[in-house]
Amino acid sequence: MMFQNCISISEFSRKDFETIFKHAEKFESLEKPLEEYRGKILATLFFEPSTRTRLSFESAMNRLGGDIIGFADADVSSAKKGESIADTARTVENYADIIVIRHPIEGAAKTAADHTEIPVINAGDGGHEHPTQTLLDLYTIKKEKGKIDELEIALCGDLKYGRTVHSLSTALNNYDVDLKFISPEELKFPDKLKPKIDNQFQEHKKLEQALESDVIYMTRIQEERFKDPKEYERVKSSMILTEEMAERTQGIIMHPLPRVDEIEYPVDEMKNSVYFKQAGNGVPVRMALIDLLLRGEENE
């Protein structure tokens, strides 16, 4: 592909992933900011709250040597006055070289990209897409396991509403892996998405079933998805990765964060828990993406 925008993970091929990962690896050892980034500006338009995504984009641009402008709260932007996404993007285009946008409306990043000449990165558009999370998830698997092919990957927790597991499981179509979907009955992987999964998958209800996998990808079970608080408590407690369970697995433990209590705190200290490293990998991956988009190179 031509690195022009980053709107949806489905736009990326395996070759694109490899190019980004190679680039990210190079940036991990970047010692000082790049001269060519002097005067380059990244605009972060965050119409919804975010900790990791926004800060890691800002850290990425700072490390590259560029500057940042933007806002982290829709209340301080002209959106409050009724300005459209397209008009905001057209305006910001005059102030920056690249835009990162998070917005509750689905298709917001595409709208911004359709109305600007500069690259646009989707940092989350409602329940729709969050492609850079998937990029850093794949990068973490590759870095920790040395490969992605031939691994068994267990996706656990809220597989019904979890945007990150939907994106990751379809992005893994570019690799040859075995998937395990592990969730309570109420939060099963949606039937309508199953035809989009090219790899073999099995479905289980017990977290125990994940322990033999090479990768255990945990997700948060959101209370607001349940009408009955008792039901939420029951479901939640069935999907907690305990210290004892973590000791019995050789697999790496991942989580897109924020965590509530689905992974016990003592697990954090274990060698195979990589979720904070995973969050840290957001920086080199986003540096790589920003750089490739600003260069606008064809990935042939």
Add this chain to the structure above:
Amino acid sequence: MNEKTYKVKRIENGTAIDHITPGKAMRCLRLLDPNTDNVILMGMNVDSKKMGEKDFIKIEDYYPTKKEVNKVSMIAPEATINKIKNKKVVEKEKVTVPDKIKGNIECKNPKCATNHEPHLTPEYKTENVDPIELRCSYCDSVLKEEDITKQRFSPD
């Protein structure tokens, strides 16, 4: 006389839409925009050599636009549109479902950008022809036949 033999008056000028999927004529009519005083003849579940059974609609003094024909194709992918002038078929066209559809169909997702940004034109990719499935290029929602037919379209 066979139960399903029928006789329908020929129209002098107008459009006959034939080979409509049986049972879909009413839905197709909803996608068209004839005047309220046009003569409309409709047949449902009648015998067809080609299809076994079919529906048809004849509308006097009315010719559908390209966009209306595209919409009919989504409900009845086998339909043929016959333009009639002076009781003769002057043009016969088999409908085709376009690969990409722009405008005139609202996305069913209330959170889709096309329902919030007034100047945006909805765009869809055809994922499946029969039954129809359109994927929104903005939010990836998939629209099915019932999502399309329950909308009242503007005539252009």
